[in-house]
Each structure stands twice: as C-alpha cells, then as structure tokens.
Amino acid sequence: MTGDIFSENHEVEYYETNLLGNMTLSMLTDVIIMISQDQATALGVGTQYVIEHGVTWVVAQTDMDITRLPRVHEKVQVQTRGSSYTKYFAYREFWVRDMDGNELVHVGSLWVMMDIQSRKMVKLDEAMVIPYHCDRVRRIQRLNKIPKIHDEHDIMQTEYHVRFTDIDWNSHVNNAKYIGWMVDVLPYDFLASHVPTEVSIKYEDEVTYGDPVLSRGKFINTDNQIQTVHDISVNGSTKSIAEVKWKKLDKKGSK
Amino acid sequence: MTGDIFSENHEVEYYETNLLGNMTLSMLTDVIIMISQDQATALGVGTQYVIEHGVTWVVAQTDMDITRLPRVHEKVQVQTRGSSYTKYFAYREFWVRDMDGNELVHVGSLWVMMDIQSRKMVKLDEAMVIPYHCDRVRRIQRLNKIPKIHDEHDIMQTEYHVRFTDIDWNSHVNNAKYIGWMVDVLPYDFLASHVPTEVSIKYEDEVTYGDPVLSRGKFINTDNQIQTVHDISVNGSTKSIAEVKWKKLDKKGSK
Structure with missing residues (x-):
C-alpha cells in the first residue's frame, strides 16, 4: 500500500x-x-x-x-x-x-x-x-466488525446534554466527543485501573445541538480479554457503536 | 510591579x-x-x-x-x-x-x-x-467584585454530570471546566452571535467526581452593556460564581 x-x-x-x-x-x-x-x-x-x-x-x-x-x-x-x-x-x-x-x-x-x-x-x-x-x-x-449490545442486562447508561462547545464549525458534534461519552459510563474504579488496548468506533449518523444523547455501555464476557461494547443514540436512533478492549494496570498510574 | x-x-x-x-x-x-x-x-x-x-x-x-x-x-x-x-x-x-x-x-x-x-x-x-x-x-x-444571582426570575440552568475525564491528577475537577458549564446554559443563538469581553470567575470550593453540578446563569440589566452572572453549586453549596460581559458580533463568525 x-x-x-x-x-x-x-x-x-x-x-x-x-x-x-x-x-x-x-x-x-x-x-x-x-x-x-x-x-x-x-x-x-x-x-x-x-x-x-x-x-x-x-x-x-x-x-x-x-x-x-x-x-x-x-x-x-x-x-x-x-x-x-x-x-x-x-x-x-x-x-x-x-x-x-x-x-x-x-x-x-x-x-x-x-x-x-x-x-x-x-x-x-x-x-x-x-x-x-x-x-x-x-x-x-x-x-473490525463491531458487536452490538444484544441484550439489556447489566447496561450502564448516562444521558448527555450536547454543549455549545461540543459543536464544530460544521454545526455538528465534533466526532471526538462520541468516545468521551462512551467511555464515561464505565465505573470510576474501572477507568482508574484499566487502559484501552484496542478501540473500534463506527460513526453512523450525525448528532446536533440540542439532541438528548443516551450513551450505553456493557461489559461482555470473553475468555481472556476485558471487553466493553458501547452505543450512542438519540431518541432511539443509533448514532454510533464501539468496542473497546482493555488491560488492567499493574499498579495505579503505571504506564 | x-x-x-x-x-x-x-x-x-x-x-x-x-x-x-x-x-x-x-x-x-x-x-x-x-x-x-x-x-x-x-x-x-x-x-x-x-x-x-x-x-x-x-x-x-x-x-x-x-x-x-x-x-x-x-x-x-x-x-x-x-x-x-x-x-x-x-x-x-x-x-x-x-x-x-x-x-x-x-x-x-x-x-x-x-x-x-x-x-x-x-x-x-x-x-x-x-x-x-x-x-x-x-x-x-x-x-473584580462579582455580583451574585440575587433573584430567581429568568434563571437559565442545567445540571452536569462530572465526567471521568473532567478530573485531573489531583482527583478534582479541572478548573477550566467551570467556565464551560457556566457559559453553556446561555441560549445557542446568543452564544453564536456574541463574544465575551470581560470574564471574572471566583473559585470558592472544589468539585469532585460524582457531584451533581447545577449551573445557573442570568442576564442582568445594565445601561449599555450585555452582562450575565453565573453560579455553580453542588447540593445547594456554591462552588463558583462568575460575571461575563459580552458584545454582539457585527455579523456571524466575525472576529
């Protein structure tokens, strides 16, 4: 290539x-x-x-x-x-x-x-x-083919308000905000002790000012990998999905 | 000096x-x-x-x-x-x-x-x-002595969820987030057509992860100046107050 x-x-x-x-x-x-x-x-x-x-x-x-x-x-x-x-x-x-x-x-x-x-x-x-x-x-x-959230058990979710400063010159939400909303639903103790090793995010549709954004996340079981799946939706319409693989830090704050 | x-x-x-x-x-x-x-x-x-x-x-x-x-x-x-x-x-x-x-x-x-x-x-x-x-x-x-919001009429307000990424190494919310929460309660059309000329912000207390942050803002009447006052509180306890003076842009997007 x-x-x-x-x-x-x-x-x-x-x-x-x-x-x-x-x-x-x-x-x-x-x-x-x-x-x-x-x-x-x-x-x-x-x-x-x-x-x-x-x-x-x-x-x-x-x-x-x-x-x-x-x-x-x-x-x-x-x-x-x-x-x-x-x-x-x-x-x-x-x-x-x-x-x-x-x-x-x-x-x-x-x-x-x-x-x-x-x-x-x-x-x-x-x-x-x-x-x-x-x-x-x-x-x-x-x-990467990103798995969807396929059942409703043990879902973590938070609603976000799209801020004026989330909007770029194009009147849409800057893409970088999506992954912020996604990861933020995970527990503090998890985020403080794990780092991402693989992140796949699919952008399916635009989010605009005033949209009530629902971010959902879920841990999924795999044999030897800590993995989460995520979606972002507005009024039931999916805007983005993602999958994140994680590893546990040896100690807090280690690289 | x-x-x-x-x-x-x-x-x-x-x-x-x-x-x-x-x-x-x-x-x-x-x-x-x-x-x-x-x-x-x-x-x-x-x-x-x-x-x-x-x-x-x-x-x-x-x-x-x-x-x-x-x-x-x-x-x-x-x-x-x-x-x-x-x-x-x-x-x-x-x-x-x-x-x-x-x-x-x-x-x-x-x-x-x-x-x-x-x-x-x-x-x-x-x-x-x-x-x-x-x-x-x-x-x-x-x-600058910052005026407080002194009556409850015509208050604009929004509640914010403190995100993991709002937290710095010190386990507290990065100060720069406060002004973001404050200004964001103002109407989109106002923010898209006005720029700040003076901003005073007083930091009174820390905000930490999990705090439900209430941001309030209000236009106040002055003779020849567009002015807003703001506060941030958590469970009724004030964390920060601010005053912003604004000018209207001649046209959208002008400097």
Whole structure:
C-alpha cells in the first residue's frame, strides 16, 4: 500500500490527559483528525477546498491499536497517510510514535465523501484523492466488525446534554466527543485501573445541538480479554457503536 | 510591579475553538494554567516540588480582559509573571498576544496556597515565591467584585454530570471546566452571535467526581452593556460564581 506520509510533532499537555496521566481517547481523536486536515491543507485539498466543491469528508470508522497511550508532557510524532481508495471509500492510516520512532498507537480509518446539500454519500472526487499518491484498489482493507449490545442486562447508561462547545464549525458534534461519552459510563474504579488496548468506533449518523444523547455501555464476557461494547443514540436512533478492549494496570498510574 | 516574564508560543487547534472559530474560554483557561505550571517548573518550584512540601497552589479568582479571542489556527504568544504577593496571597498576570505583540487577552489572577492534608489555606511559603522575582507588597491588587444571582426570575440552568475525564491528577475537577458549564446554559443563538469581553470567575470550593453540578446563569440589566452572572453549586453549596460581559458580533463568525 502506498501514500505519502505526513508528519507533525505534538506535545501532550496536562489538560489532554486523565487522572492516570494518559492522553484521553477524545484528545487522541482530536489530534489525528487535526493532522489529517493539516495534510489535506498542505496538499492543496484542505477543508476549504472540498467545501467549495460542495462536499465534505466524513469518517465512518476508526480502529485503534494502542501499545501505550502518550503520557502527560510527552512529545510524540503523529503521522498519517491516505493509504488506498475505491470508488466510494478511502482508507487512511495514522501512527503516534515516541521520538525514537517506536509505535505507540496505530489507527486505520475508513472515510466517505458526503454532499453538503443533500447530506448523502457520493462517489469520491478523484481530484481530491490523487494528491495523496495512494493506490486505487478493488477492495478496501476490512475494518473490525463491531458487536452490538444484544441484550439489556447489566447496561450502564448516562444521558448527555450536547454543549455549545461540543459543536464544530460544521454545526455538528465534533466526532471526538462520541468516545468521551462512551467511555464515561464505565465505573470510576474501572477507568482508574484499566487502559484501552484496542478501540473500534463506527460513526453512523450525525448528532446536533440540542439532541438528548443516551450513551450505553456493557461489559461482555470473553475468555481472556476485558471487553466493553458501547452505543450512542438519540431518541432511539443509533448514532454510533464501539468496542473497546482493555488491560488492567499493574499498579495505579503505571504506564 | 515586578516579576520575571515567562513566555511560550501556542498554536490554536481546531478542537480548541467553537462554532465561531474562537478559542473557547475553557481552553484559554487550560492554556494559561499550563503556562503557569511551566514557569514554576522552569524556576525549580513546579507542581512536584510544591507537593513534596505538602502544599499546592489554588487559584481563587481570575479576571480576564478580552480585546479579541485567539482564532482557529492562529499562533499566539502566551506570557505570565508572578506579579506580587503578601503573606497569604499571590497575584499572577497572564497575557495572550498576537505574534506582533498586540495584546489579545490580559488576565489578573489571585492565588493561595493550600495544605494538601488539611485542605486548608496556609501562609505562602516564600521559598516557592522568591524565584519569581516579584515584590512582597502590603496589599494585593483588588480583583473584580462579582455580583451574585440575587433573584430567581429568568434563571437559565442545567445540571452536569462530572465526567471521568473532567478530573485531573489531583482527583478534582479541572478548573477550566467551570467556565464551560457556566457559559453553556446561555441560549445557542446568543452564544453564536456574541463574544465575551470581560470574564471574572471566583473559585470558592472544589468539585469532585460524582457531584451533581447545577449551573445557573442570568442576564442582568445594565445601561449599555450585555452582562450575565453565573453560579455553580453542588447540593445547594456554591462552588463558583462568575460575571461575563459580552458584545454582539457585527455579523456571524466575525472576529
């Protein structure tokens, strides 16, 4: 797979981290979306350009593999490339590395293009893809199939109020908020003693200002893996689903 | 007034801004707290050092004067100094400037020192103040007296759930969250068409995980100024009060 790699450094500030000193999944999502925008701008096909052509990129799914989360005050390299595309889908990868080049996080992500007026998915405009120097392929890399919450027992849930500052320039809720709502329903003691190792999140529909967001989460039984499944809905309509695999920390606050 | 000035550059990322492309007050608060920590660390009296001495700095009030808010993708200079101190109080200033040195925001702030064990205010430890090269004064600069919500008519209010990621390493809610909760109760149309020009916030008590936070806001009548007053409480106990002065934008999205 090809595609030119674009790289930026990022220093993790204290307000980007949680109680454990680990970068939050929301902030990690913000930072990778930022670098994808920065690459697009550098290639002359940035946000402004695609909007002027009546379309916008929409992320459909992200699969994160986390060796370890960036730590408070750590300087990291964030990298991305447009890896491949088909008629309707683009596959983009991200890496977060320590300054020695060791991989901390790898993200595979699936993107589609939406017509701004109709809010419907359209064919990719190749003029906006070619600058990435990635291959057109017959079939995109398969992303993780996320299990749904299939029974109602032992569900943890919380309702969220969409805040003015959750809204981006596009009048929709910034994608990075979803994973924040999802993870937050888990118990404090669990969040203070576990770290995510794999996070898959599928974005199915937009959330807008004023929507009453219901976030549900559930532990599911597996043989040797702590695993949670999540969904976000508004008035019964699912907006996003996710699966998170976790590992227990040896001691509180360890990396 | 004296005190060595400490300076850092900061680039405003898209996720630090709101619908209007302006840096949010929460992010502005996060960034100034960060630079105060960075100065302390650079002077050898950082977070780790003060904690080892059994105390911690607590911000009691911030008064912001906003000429204009930093814009999305703008690079700004953030500056701070410890300006003066008395036996119990320290006065610290911050400036946010454009890269030509023009002042965008000035913040005056009042700090006290708390004993970590007793959670009580203690005398300032001069060893932790002297490195700032600021003067010991008889009386600290007066901060804005914030009006309280004095009648119950026309109050806007929302309850917030304290999220795991609202909590910092210190097990308390990060101060920057308060102003986010406060401003969020105001109507969408108002927030989309007005910008703050002065923000005073008094931090009276800690908020912790699990607290049901009630945020209330109210427009108050003044002759020629749009003004709101705010409070945050938990089970009837006030945690913070604030006053914000606003101006109307000429057109949507203008600076």
